[in-house]
Amino acid sequence: MIEAHQLTKRYGEKTAVDRLDFTVKPGSVTGFLGPNGAGKSTTMRMIVGLDAPTDGSVSVNGRRYAQHSAPLQEVGALLEAKSIHPGRTAFNHLMAQAHTHGIPRRRVDEVIELTGLQSVARKRAGAFSLGMGQRLGIAAALLGDPATIMLDEPVNGLDPEGVRWIRNLLVGLAAEGRTVFVSSHLMSEMALVADHLIVVGRGRLLADTTVEELVRQSGGDTVKVASSDPGRLRELLAAPGVGITGRSGSEELLVTGVTAREIGLKAAEHGIALFELSSRQVSLEEAFMELTRDAVEYHGTTGPGLTGTTDPLAGADPATTSGPLTTTGPDTPGRAA
């Protein structure tokens, strides 16, 4: 459990982290999202005590990180920047870290095996590829067998194989009941693994929400329907909670709040010919960009009530911008499970 209260970090005039309040609950994967420079890394560095907060506080399992008698057993952290001496072998690096806590050599061998570093464990870490370096960082994070794992941009710069490895790792960690706090500037990546999302922009909390909630807030899934009589179809579909947009003179309508199936049935019932009927999922990437675009103007809110906007797609006209939507087949299930 990580709890931040009014966590603030200022560098001179610049405020990197601005009064952040959030809680990372145990046993879940919490995504920490924000554009580059949003203060994610600084926040993570404050969690493990590398940076001191200018104001506010952050605690790990009820105490400041530095107050724990075995900090590596509380939080295992993979920070974005390299945190190894390139002249030391992977094994020696891990062993030195282990010595500080009295962690036995057996556990060092164990994490080397878990991260697939056996073949390079005796090689100097400076010669490691990015992916291998990342594995070594994760091995170090797992060393104390901590209940909370914190990873800063773990997939940055990795090849697809490495990305998949990290993804499986995160899922595996969460399945073991660990708390996983992982930062990324890629919403799509987060959507695959995270249950909970903490979104920041310019150091401020923009949203503390779940993936589903964010999708809903972003207007939910949309159905694109092209028909012989869009005007009539619009009237038929009109109901509270249903949003319909379309250009005049166009056959196409974009409908939210009704499923493709319902639209199809309704059209058949009234004899309207349909030329196209497809569900489109809200791209989380776009929802995220929408949320962070004017980061500085928004004020942090906790809970699901993002920014108080009720307009789906936040003012963007879906008929003219295809941006917020990605097309998927009519019966495509939700986000990759």
Next chain:
Amino acid sequence: MTTIAPIQTSGPAAEGRPRPAYRVTGRRVLRAEWAKLWSLRSTWITLGLALLFVVAFGLIASAQYKSRITSGGRMDHDFAAASAVRLSLFGTNFGQLALGVLGVLVTAGEYSTGMIRSTLAAVPKRLPVLWSKAVVYGLVALTVGTAGAFTAFLIGSRIVTGTPAALTISDPGVVRSLLGAGLYLGLVGVIGTALGALLRSVAGGISVLVASLMLIPGLVSLLPTAWQDHIGRYLPSNAGESMFTLHHVANTLTPGTGLLVFLGWTALALAGAAWRLGRTDA
């Protein structure tokens, strides 16, 4: 590697096993710093160089003295008045550079590589890291320095037997001087460690180390003589040198006072390092 199955991260028996009681202790941090020191190639190379410098330059000085004495060549006054101890310890000038630089690397090297983030994540109380590095490396430098000083003397004193400089290990003050030289080199190592932690830069640490040990004494010689006497002997290099001179010379400190003054400089550097380590973000 290509497995899709979630990766097991805690090995066998993940569930329901008692969590091992790990704990950071001072001794364990020392152990870790010891392991870190010896797991780098640069440590072995630099320590080897330091030992080589101390011994080789001591022997070269002794051999030079011997050849000039026997050939009746010209010698400046200083050289002519040298003792076997002084000749053998000629190499400390060079050895201190190697040992001091390695001291800087021990701490500043962690900042330049990013290792410091791992180090402080494991020991977030921070200060134990500095004390451990200073103790571990100080003892290693002390050992290398003492070994070098004794080796240089044992061989060098044979070279100069039968000359006015001749001394044996049992002569009064000889062992004290050699131990003083070892202690001086050990403390130079500690100062290097402290400077590295204070400046967090290898280049910066080495520059300040070289400046304080080698350049400032030269600059002080430009000051008026009265000032020189007052200030000069308290400078790190001069106070340090007093620790291993055989015979006390006017305008210098006694070995004991020299040791105290040099310890003071070391403590000052360590205090600065501790202040910076505790206060600034890593």
